[in-house]
Amino acid sequence: MRTMARGNIHEVLPKLDEKYGPLCRIGPNYLLLGDLDELLRTNSFRGGMGRSDWFCNMRFDWTGDGMASMLGTAEHDARKAILLRAYEGRGEVNLERLMDSQLEKLISLIREDCLDKVVDWAALSRWFSLDIATLATMGRPWGSMDSRSDLHGFFQVADEVVPFMHTITTLAAARKITANQLFLRLLGPKRTDKTGIGKFMEGLAQADCDQEITMAAIAGADTSAIPIRVAILYITSTPYVYNKLKAEIAEGIKSGKIPSPIMLQEARSLSYLQAVLYEVFRILPGTSTVFAKRMNPGGDIICEYKMPEGTDVYPNMVALVRNKAVFGDDVEVFRPERWLGKTAEERLYMEKHIDMLFGHGRFMCPGKTLAWLELNKIFVEILRNFDVQIARPQRPWTMRVYSTLVISDLPVRFTEGKPGA
Numbered sequence: 390m391r392t393m394a395r396g397n398i399h400e401v402l403p404k405l406d407e408k409y410g411p412l413c414r415i416g417p418n419y420l421l422l423g424d425l426d427e428l429l430r431t432n433s434f435r436g437g438m439g440r441s442d443w444f445c446n447m448r449f450d451w452t453g454d455g456m457a458s459m460l461g462t463a464e465h466d467a468r469k470a471i472l473l474r475a476y477e478g479r480g481e482v483n484l485e486r487l488m489d490s491q492l493e494k495l496i497s498l499i500r501e502d503c504l505d506k507v508v509d510w511a512a513l514s515r516w517f518s519l520d521i522a523t524l525a526t527m528g529r530p531w532g533s534m535d536s537r538s539d540l541h542g543f544f545q546v547a548d549e550v551v552p553f554m555h556t557i558t559t560l561a562a563a564r565k566i567t568a569n570q571l572f573l574r575l576l577g578p579k580r581t582d583k584t585g586i587g588k589f590m591e592g593l594a595q596a597d598c599d600q601e602i603t604m605a606a607i608a609g610a611d612t613s614a615i616p617i618r619v620a621i622l623y624i625t626s627t628p629y630v631y632n633k634l635k636a637e638i639a640e641g642i643k644s645g646k647i648p649s650p651i652m653l654q655e656a657r658s659l660s661y662l663q664a665v666l667y668e669v670f671r672i673l674p675g676t677s678t679v680f681a682k683r684m685n686p687g688g689d690i691i692c693e694y695k696m697p698e699g700t701d702v703y704p705n706m707v708a709l710v711r712n713k714a715v716f717g718d719d720v721e722v723f724r725p726e727r728w729l730g731k732t733a734e735e736r737l738y739m740e741k742h743i744d745m746l747f748g749h750g751r752f753m754c755p756g757k758t759l760a761w762l763e764l765n766k767i768f769v770e771i772l773r774n775f776d777v778q779i780a781r782p783q784r785p786w787t788m789r790v791y792s793t794l795v796i797s798d799l800p801v802r803f804t805e806g807k808p809g810a
């Protein structure tokens with residue numbers, strides 16, 4: 390709990406892996422696991438583990454559980470089967486068209502309000518992501534970009550509550566209190582709240598007023614905004630990467646390969662863009678160690694050690710993407726080239742490490758399709774229109790890492806900058 394409270398757990402996790410190997414004991418009945426193959430196995434549909442009671446942390450409504458906080462495997466599977474169709478944009482919903490409408494809004498917002506000024510990309514990117522997540526899941530954007538603000542203090546409350554909750558709930562005893570019905574009824578978000586998550590719930594139409602939509606917004610807004618901020622900082626701080634990416638976009642536009650707006654299919658064919666995106670996830674994963682799974686009755690053999698039933702296994706996401714045997718000795722450096730010139734097999738193995746950051750098997754993030762769509766499009770649309778500069782290089786942002794990354798205060802300056810112009 391002390392390590393989590395310091396807000397720098399991303400520095401501690403790879404050291405534990407280096408010192409003790411991919412499996413290490415971090416508390417009574419708690420293990421930390423940084424081995425890809427074992428993570429894939431223990432999270433798989435067949436023979437995988439179930440959720441630990443860490444998932445009570447995802448409970449925010451005293452009236453009951455949503456998909457994200459259900460502990461029973463059968464109950465969770467059944468709810469997820471229903472919701473996945475909507476999340477992945479199957480059926481009526483065209484996720485790409487929804488995304489394009491918000492991208493157009495973002496580009497207009499930058500052109501109208503942000504050019505030649507210093508603006509906070511940490512705020513702007515999360516307004517964009519929250520509008521996308523709500524548009525995709527409830528059919529209309531939350532309206533952050535239109536209002537140019539943290540509407541109803543949604544993020545302010547999240548920023549204050551998440552680090553605190555993730556720190557104290559590393560203790561199982563604290564989880565018993567915070568997930569308790571009475572605690573949530575008294576102190577959890579309420580539809581009558583003037584700000585934050587409760588205000589969000591109140592803002593939904595009665596028929597929609599359901600935990601699943603609220604959870605989608607909570608789970609979907611900042612998670613996608615994290616790589617969007619990390620990318621802007623690392624790309625702009627690495628001039629050769631910035632220039633190469635702009636050149637790839639310029640070439641794509643000139644040859645007619647990149648329409649406006651870019652479609653997912655074309656974005657996937659831009660090899661440098663793909664290398665940059667994977668490297669962004671690798672250099673600073675959005676989650677550090679969360680979503681613990683619990684060993685089934687009878688226990689399990691894990692990394693060749695026999696472990697008793699009821700043991701909780703936390704993924705070591707940072708060790709996973711700092712594996713020198715897979716990514717090379719310079720794992721601390723932002724270098725998209727490490728993804729290029731590989732055999733198909735090598736590349737696939739590297740990509741599986743990044744895929745694991747979204748979870749696996751029955752636990753895989755339902756917003757993964759949406760998040761990749763967002764990332765594949767946003768940088769092409771920004772860099773085909775503008776140049777971006779970090780406005781305070783001596784202290785570019787404030788970043789703390791608990792279970793998830795908390796990034797704030799990232800001042801940038803946009804100027805008109807069509808590639809090749």
Ligand code: HEM
Binds near residue numbers: 456760
């Ligand atoms: C870069 C972006 C994202 C990352 C890295 C990410 C990562 C994750 C991870 C690691 C999990 C838990 C896996 C486990 O239990 O083992 C998860 C679950 C979840 N994510 Fe995401 N996520 C992202 C974006 C999104 C978006 C955009 C949405 C919604 C629009 C979303 C909605 C959810 C929900 C609802 C769950 C709970 C799933 C369940 O109950 O099975 N996520 N995500």
